[in-house]
Amino acid sequence: MADLHQPMTWHGGNWQQLSQRLADNQLPHALLLRGQSGVGKREFALAFAQYVLCQEKTSGMACGRCRNCQLNKARTHPDLLLIEPEERGKQIKVAQVRAMIEFTEKTPQQGGFRVVVLCPAEAMNISSANALLKCLEEPGRDTLMLLVSQQVSSLLPTIRSRCQQVLFSRPSTEDALLWLKKHVPEDEKARILLQLAAGEPSTALRYEQEGLLEQREAMKSGLAGLSRGKLTPAELALNWQAYDQVIVLEWLCLWVQEMIRYSTTGQNKYLETDDMAKMFRYIGDRAGSRRLLNTLQWLLEQRAIVQSQVTLNKQLLIEAVLGRWLALTV
Ligand SMILES: [Zn+2]
Structure with a gap:
């Protein structure tokens, strides 16, 4: 059985505010949880949904013991519905929203609330969004809808105006690391993941689950082979075919930035990536900060191109x- 979801420590203020409103019977029927990606909004929404359904809310958190909590641990609570795209990055289909409407029209099976978590709201296409609107206008009784969004501006204004918005902040690096280390205990690995995820803890954890640390190892030895002349750029590119190009470019940008900090100051402490420091010092010394800056600029342009085009010769x-x-080293 899985654990109950937990809000991130840095969202304690939001938790307190919403649980107080629940206790005072002052919760609106739809909340829009907004904030940048990867900071823990989805986790918060699921934790709060489970809390709303808990029958023993004595400690300010779901008890974990009552019948509803047991159902939630088994992820089979009949009054909690999670709507997400069937595949990451895909749309939320109108059929999914229709299923949700049906859900909100039914009587709660456990006698309390029916809770819907819809994430991310911007994944709805126009028909899904229109179907949702109907539901927001005439919500069933004892229905709570939690919409999660990192791109509120792309939602229909009519959806935005029918939800009360709650803003979610990003954590400090210390808080993010502390949380990440519960899942990725090794300090160095946690730090590397968080760096690649631009400080977004949930994104960092997803990267770990997607095997990006292993990818980094492979990229590292590939680059070493390249500088030693054991591999040509074409051969190495073939080995990297399976990788997400944006991630490849993100790694390289991070590494070039480290070299720039090292090259402009001459200080080793800026080579944060210990296991690659030797290679970076070598390239940094040869390339110089001007060439590195140009390369970084160029890499960022390539990333923008990759993000804007669907078909591209990888x-x-x-x-x-x-x-x-390779040209940086000569
Ligand atoms: Zn409970």
Whole structure:
């Protein structure tokens, strides 16, 4: 059986405010949890949904023991519905929203609330959004809808105006690391993941689950092979075919930034990536900060191109990137 969901420690203020409103019977029927990606909004929404359904809310958190909590631990509570795209990055289909409407029209099976978590709200297409609107206008009794969004501006204004918005802040690096280390105990690994995830703890955890640390190891030895002349950019690009190009570019940007900090100050402490410090010092000394800055600029442009185009010759792009990397060392 899984654990109950838990709000992130840095969202304690939001938790307190919403649980107080629940206790005072002052919760609106729809909340829009907004804030940047990867800070724990989805986890908060699920934790709060489980809390709303708990029958023994004595400690300010779900008790974990009552019948409703047991159902929630088994992820089979009939009065909690999670609506997400069937695949990451895909749309929430109108059929899913229709199923949700049906759900909110039924009588709660456990006699309390019916709670819907819809995440991310911007994944709804226009028909899904219109179907949802109907539900927001005439919510069933004892229904709580938790919409999660990192891109509120792309939602229909009519959806925004029918929800009360709650803003979720990002954590400090210390808080994010502390949380991440519960899942990724090794300090160095947690730090590397958080760096790649630009300080977003949930994103960092997802990266770990997607095997990005292993990918980093493979990229590291590939780059070493490239500088030693054991591999050509074309051969290495072939090995990297399976990788997400944006992630490849993110790694390289991070590494070039480290070299820039090292190169402009001459201080080793800026080589944060211990296991790659030797390679970075070598390249940094040879390339100099001006060339590194130009390369960083160019890499950022390539990333923007990758993000804006659907069809692209992956092999050629990565080959060009690796050629550029190799040129730094000569
Ligand atoms: Zn409970």
